Amino acid sequence: MSTNPIGIFDSGIGGTSIFKEIYALMPHENIIYLADSANAPYGNKSRERIQELSIKNTELLISKGCKIIVVACNTATTNAIDYLRNTYSIPFIGIEPAIKPASLNTKTKSIGILATKGTLSSTLFHKTTDLYANGVTIIEKEGEGIVTLIEEGKLYSNEMQVLLDKYTKPMLDANIDYLVLGCTHYPYLTPILSKILPKHIKIIDSGFAVAQQTKSVLEQNSILNTSIIKPLIEFYTNTNTTILNEILERKFNVEYLDF
Structure with missing residues (x-):
C-alpha cells in the first residue's frame, strides 16, 4: 500500500494549491489529481449535488488504487466528507478555513x-x-x-x-x-x-496544515512511501487541459478524462 498514490480531487484547478504543499512536503509520493472543472464551481450547488460529485470523484480515485484521498475543496469537505468517511474504508483528509x-x-x-x-x-x-x-x-x-x-x-x-x-x-x-x-x-x-x-x-490559508495532516495520517497507518524512486504524478481534467497546464507551469503531465 505504501507505494499506492495519494488521491486529490477538487472542483477544478484550485486544489493544485494543496497539491503543491503536499508535493513539497512528500516529494517521493505518487499522486493522482482530479480537476472536476466541468462541474465548477461547487460552491453554489446543493448539498446533495456536492455529495454526488464527491462520490464520483472518490470512486474514480479508489479505482486507480489510491491509499488516501485529500478532498482539496472547502465546499466538498464541509458538505460531503462525513458521508465519504462513513462509506469508504480509506482515510480522507478535508480542508477547513484557517x-x-x-x-x-x-x-x-x-x-x-x-x-x-x-x-x-x-x-x-x-x-x-x-x-x-x-x-x-x-x-x-x-x-x-x-x-x-x-x-x-x-x-x-x-x-x-x-x-x-x-x-x-x-x-x-x-x-x-x-x-x-x-x-x-x-x-x-x-x-x-x-x-x-x-x-x-x-x-x-490551510494548505501547509493539510499537507502536514496528510503526512501524519500516512505515518499513523504505516503507508508513507519510503521509496526514493521518482514518483508518478498524474493530473486529469474533464475540460480543456490548457488552464491546468498553465497553473502547473507545464511541469507535470495533464490529460483529459471524461469523468
Whole structure:
C-alpha cells in the first residue's frame, strides 16, 4: 500500500494549491489529481449535488488504487466528507478555513473570511467559528465569481480586480488584521490581495496544515512511501487541459478524462 498514490480531487484547478504543499512536503509520493472543472464551481450547488460529485470523484480515485484521498475543496469537505468517511474504508483528509489561527492571533479582534456560499452556509463552518471565534468579529464575504474567473484563466483580469476590491472593502472598514482564504482556488489571489490590502493584514490559508495532516495520517497507518524512486504524478481534467497546464507551469503531465 505504501507505494499506492495519494488521491486529490477538487472542483477544478484550485486544489493544485494543496497539491503543491503536499508535493513539497512528500516529494517521493505518487499522486493522482482530479480537476472536476466541468462541474465548477461547487460552491453554489446543493448539498446533495456536492455529495454526488464527491462520490464520483472518490470512486474514480479508489479505482486507480489510491491509499488516501485529500478532498482539496472547502465546499466538498464541509458538505460531503462525513458521508465519504462513513462509506469508504480509506482515510480522507478535508480542508477547513484557517479560522482557528486567525482568531487566536488577531490583535484587532476582527478577521475577514473570503469563501464560497457552500462553505459559509455549512454546519461545519458554523461549528468552527463558534468554537474558536468567540469575542472576534468575523466579516464573511462570499467570493461569487472568483472561481469561475480562475477556471477561465482570468486570474489577473480587470474583472477579478473589481471583485476583490468589492469583497475586501467591508473587511477594511471593519479593521481586520487577518484575511482567511476559505477556498483552495483563493491562494492564487494572494499576489493581487497583497497589493490591495495594507501590509499589516496577514493573508492565511490551510494548505501547509493539510499537507502536514496528510503526512501524519500516512505515518499513523504505516503507508508513507519510503521509496526514493521518482514518483508518478498524474493530473486529469474533464475540460480543456490548457488552464491546468498553465497553473502547473507545464511541469507535470495533464490529460483529459471524461469523468
